Amino acid sequence: MTTQETPLSNQYKTKTGGTMRFSKTLLAAGIISIAASPASALEVEVGGQVNRAIMYAKDGYNANELGLGSDTEIYHVDNRNSPTRFNIGGTQRIIDGWTAGALIEVGVFANASNDVDPAQKNTGPEIDERVTDAFLDTPYGKLTLGLGEGAAYNAGRRDYSGTGVISFRNPSLIGGELRFALKPFPASFRSRPNRTPPETNPFDEANPFGNEVSISGSIRDYNFEGRHNRIRYDSPRIGPVTISVSAGHDGSDGQDSILQMGVKSGLRVPGGRMLVGAGYSRATQNIDNLSSDGPDVNTYGGSVSYFHSDTGLNLTLAAVNRAEKLTPEEATDTFDATDSELGQFRYVKLGYRPNRTHAFDIHYGETRDRNKNDEKGSVIGVGYVFSPTDLFDAYAGAKIHSHERAEWCTTSGNTCYAPEYEDIILVTTGLRVKF
Template sequence: MNTYRLMLLGTVAAGFAVMTVVPAVAGDVKKEVTLYGQVSRLVGIQDDGHSTTVNHYGNDITRSLVNIDATAESENLTIGSRFEWSFDAGLNITEGQSAAATTQTMNTNASRGTQNVRISDIFFETRYGKLSMGHGESAAMDATNSDLSGTGTAMSVAEPLSSGMGFVPKLGNWERQAGGTAAATNAGIRVADVLVRHDGSRSNRVRYDTPRFAGFAAAASHGQADVGEYRLDYEGELLDTELAAAVAMQNASASATQFERMYLGSISAKHSSGVNLTYAYSVLNQATNANQGGNGAGDAADPGSNTAGRRPTTHYAKLGYSQDFFGLGDTNLAVDWLLTADGSVGGDRAVKWGGGVVQNLDAYGVELFATYENIHYTRGSSFGDRTGTDVSVTNTNGYEAINAGYIGAKVAF
C-alpha cells in the first residue's frame, strides 16, 4: 500500500472517528428540504473555416439542472443528503462522444435530450469538518476554477462553448483517408479533444473536508479504482483585493493505464475597483510504459507519438472588469486566453482567445451573456500509426481556425 493511499485512508478513518464523539441523541433537530436549480441555454453562430451555421444548445459550462438538499440539523451535528439531476437538450458537447461523431450540429436536434444523475450524496458535518460519501465531487474537482471575474457562466478554463466543434483540414493538405483524398470535411478531432480540462470529477468516493481556518481549508477523497485526491484552498481579502486560490493533486498510480499523476491549481484576484485577474494551470504525468491516443499503442508495432512521458499541460489566463453600471447587477467584462500542449498527441498545440460580457439581473436571478471565441490547432508532426498500414488515421498539420459567437442566458430558481 503506497504512502498516498495510507495518508488518505488514515484521514478518512480519522473523520469517521470524529463523528463518533457526537452525541447520538440531540435535543432539537431541525429538518429542512430545499429545491433549487437553473436553466441555461445559448445560441451559437459557428464557423469552422468551411461553413457557418447557427445552432441552439444547452450550456455545457453551467448546465440546466435541479437540486434537492435535505438536512437534519442539531446543535452539534448536521446530517444531510444532496441530489442533483441535469437535463441536457442539445448540449454543445456530449460526454463520452467519440471523436468521429463531431459535427457543428452534434446533438442539436435531440427531442428529449439526456438526463444524468450528477450527485447522489450523504454527508455528516460537525465543527470538526464534513464527511461525505456517495456519488459527488472529488477533492480535486474545480481546483482550476478559482474565478472572481463573474464571467464563469460563459468563459471557463478549458471549457470553450465551442467544445463540440470539429476541426476541418485546410484544403490542399493530404488527409490520409480511404482513397487518400483531401477533403474539406470534419477531421474527427473536437475542440474538447485538444483543449483539455484537467480536473477532478463527480465519482463514487468518500471525501473529508476540514473546517476553514484563517481562510484556508483542505480536503481529501478516495474514489473508485483506488484514486486518491488532495486539495488545499484559500478564500480571503488582502489590501482591498478579494482572493481565491486552490491547489490539488490526483494520484491514480494503483489503477492508471494512461496518466498516474495530475497536478492542478488556480488563483483569482479582484480589486475593489472591479479589475480582476485569473490564472489556472494543470499538468498530467503519464504512467510508466502507458500509451494513449492514436491507435492506443506506442510499441514497435505501432510507433505512435503517445509513448510514456507525454505531459499534457494547460495554461489559462483571464483579465476582467466588473461594475454595476445600470443598477441591475454587475456587468462583467473579460478577455481570456487558453493553451493546451500535448493534449491529444505529442507535439500538438491548441490556443483559444476569447472575450465576452455577462450581465447580472439580480432581482430576477438571471445572467445574460455574449461571447466570442477564436481557436487554432496544430497537430503533432507524428500521430498514431506511422507504418502506413492504417488509412483511417489523419496525418496532417494544417487545420482551419474556428470562430464562433454566442448569446445566452442562465435563469436560476
Template sequence: MGSPNSLLAITVSSLIAAPALAAEFDVGGQVNRAVMYVEDGYAAGYLGVGSSTEFYHVDNRNSPTRFHVGGTQRLMEGWTAGALVEVGIYSNSSNDVDPDNKSVDGDLEERITDAFIDSPFGKITVGHGEGAAYNTGRLDYSGTGVISFRNPALIGGNLSYALKASSYKRKFDRDGNFTGTESFDLQEGDNNRTSISGSIRDYNFEGRHDRIRYDSPRLGPVTLSASAGHDSGSDGHESILQAGLKSGLRVPGGRMLIGLGYSVATRNADELDQRFDPDSSVDPDITTYGGSISYFHNDTGFNVTLAAINREEELTTEEKTGTFTATRSELGQFRYIKLGYRPSRHHAFDIHYGETRNRNKDDEKGSVIGMGYVWSPTEMFDLYAGAKIHSFERGEWCTSSGRTCYNPEYDDIKIVTTGARVKF
C-alpha cells in the first residue's frame, strides 16, 4: 500500500559496492472483509418468487485482499530500475456471490507483474499491469473509495434483478397484426435476465493487461502516458492502444485532479486465418474515451467528483441478425457524480449517483444511488459502511422477426455493506 506504517520495508545496502548499487525492497498488502445485507427479490428463474433477503460474508472487491513485493535500485544519478509483483487473493468475492452461491471458490489472480526504468526523460514499464488510460476516469478526492468505488458492480455485481409481475409481452402475427398481450414464461424471463454487472459499468479502459507503457516527466502540472499491448480475455481483444493524461494542480480555494483517457482495442477472430467478421465493413475496434475531475476545498473538506466515459463497439453480423441480440447497443455511456465531505484524514463521507445507458440494448438504463462513510483512525486500518440502491429500466424491445415485443419491469436491489480493511 506504500506507506511506512503499513508495509514491511527493508533497505539493503551493499558493504563493498558503490552507493549506486543500493537497493530497497518493499513487502506489503491488505485484508479487506465485509458483510453484505441484500434485498433483491431474487428467486429461481429470476421471476421474483421466493426469499428476497440474504446475508453474505465477502472479500470487498472495491479494494480486495492482496499481497505485493517490489524493489527498486538506483542505477545512476536520476535513473532508477525496479520491479513489482502484486497478487489478489479473493475469498468469496463481493461481485461473484448470489443466493444460489453464497460461498464461491477462492481465486488467486495476477494483478501486476512489472519491471520499470525511471529517468529524467520519463518512465518505461513492461509487463502485466495498467495501461496508459487506466483509472483516468476514477480520480477521486473523497476518501471513500473502499465503500463507494467508481465501479458500482464490484459490490453485488452477480445479483440479478427480479422481474415484476407487471412485465408483459406483446404478440403479433406474421403479417404484423397485434394479437394480444401475455405474461413472461420461464425461458423468456431468462432472455430478459439482467444482473447489476450487466446493467452498469464504468468502462475502465480494458483493465490490466500485458503492455509496454511510457509515462512522461511532469510537464508543468501534467503527466502524459501512452501504452501498447494485448489481452486475449473474454472480449477477444488482441491489441490495445491507450493514451492518458493526468494532472494534479492547485486552484482557488483548494486542489483539483484531472484525468483524460482514450483507448482502441481491436477484436480478432478466434482462428488466425479468419477475418473478424464475414462482413469486411464491420469495424473490429472498440473505442473508449472520457475522464474524470475531482475538486477538494481545503478550508471545509467538501469535495465533488464528476466522471464521464463512452464505449463504442460496432455490432457484428451475428449480433445484427440474432433473434434476441438484434437490438443490442453500439454506444454505452457511463456518467457519475459524487459529493463528499472529508473534515480530517480520519473521517470521510459521500453521497453518489451513477448510471450506464445502453449497456446491452438500446433504450435501457442501469443506475445506482448510494452513500458511504469511512473511519480511519490509523493509516493501517479502515472501518466503513455504506448503502446503495440499484435500479434498472429497459424499454420495449422486439425479436428480429417482430412477432414478440417484450416490456420488462424490474425490482430494485438494495445493498447495505459494512466491513474493515487492515493494511500491512
C-alpha cells in the first residue's frame, strides 16, 4: 500500500493543511444543529491542499528500445509525497477531560507522481480514501476506530528537516513507475562449457518490459503496512514517550491480520531537540485461500532526528527491516537460492533549516535484498523548500536512482547472468497551497 506523510489528526491541525473553523451559531444556522450547552459544544474544521509539480526524468528508454519517445520526459503530476486532499473533522467535549471526534480525509488527484511512465503520461483522476476515523480522547489515553494509521505508522519517518514535501522518506513516491533500462547484455553473459542444454536467457534485450525493474520495485522504506482498518490505543505521555498499539485488517479481501506496536518521543537534548520513533508490525497473510494462512510478514525498526537550535543543522537516520518467509514456490523458482527473506532499508539525511522560511537537505537511502539476495536499490538527492507562510510551499529537488543485482545462476548452474541497469535521473519542482 502506498503511503504518504501523516494526515490531519488529533486536533486536525498540522503543517500539511490549513483549517477553516465554523462557530456553533453558524453550524446551527446551516450545517449542523447542536445543543447550546457547553458540554455538547461542537467544533468543525475543514481543510486541505493542492500540490502540483513538474517532473523531469531521464530513464534510459529511447525510441530505439520502446518506441515511446526520447529517453527524457516531462510529466505534470500530483506530488504523491503529500498529495492533493480534502479533509473535514469535528471534535466535541463530552465531560471534563473527555473529547470525542471524527476525521474524514480523501485524496483527490490526477497524474500521481508514482504512477506516470513513458507509456502513460496522463493517468486520469483518482480518489483515495486516506482516513475515516472516530476517536475518544481521555486522561487515560486515546482510542481510535476506523481506517487510518496503525500504531507503528511513520515510526521510521521522524524528521526535523522541513523538506518532506520534496525529500520524503519513501523515495518511490516520486517516479515510482519509471523503469531502469537494461544495459547491453553480451558482456554480462556466460555459459559453462560441457553443460547442455543451457537455459533460456530470461533477460531478453528485445523485450525490456519482460525483465523490468521499476523504482518502486527497487527501493521502499517499509512503513509498517500503511493505513488500514484497525482499532488503536495511544497512551498518555509517560515522561517524553507515547506508547501505541493497534490491531486490524488489510488486503483486498480484508484477510490480512495486522498487529502493531509503536513508541514515539519528542524531547529536549543538549544543544537542541530530538525526535525518536520505533515500531514493530506483524501481518498474517491469507494468500492461498480463506482456510490456509500464508507467511507472516514482520516489520521492525525506527528513526531518530536531531535539530541543533543555534545553527539550524539537523541530522536524520532511519533503519527498517521487513522479514517474510519464502513460499515453497519462491524457494524453488527458476533461480537457485536467490529470493530474499529479509529486506533492509537504510536512510540518512543532513539538513539545514536556518529559519521557518527556508529548508535544505541532502540525503541518501538504500533498500537491500528487497526481492533477491545481493540486490540494492539506492537514491541520492537534494531538496529545497521555501515557505513564506504556513499555507504555501514552493520546492525543488533532484535525485539519482540506481539499481544493482548480483550474478544470477539457473538452478542447474548451466548459465549465469549479471544484469546491469542505467541510472534514472529525476528533477522535480512544484507548489503546495493549503486551505
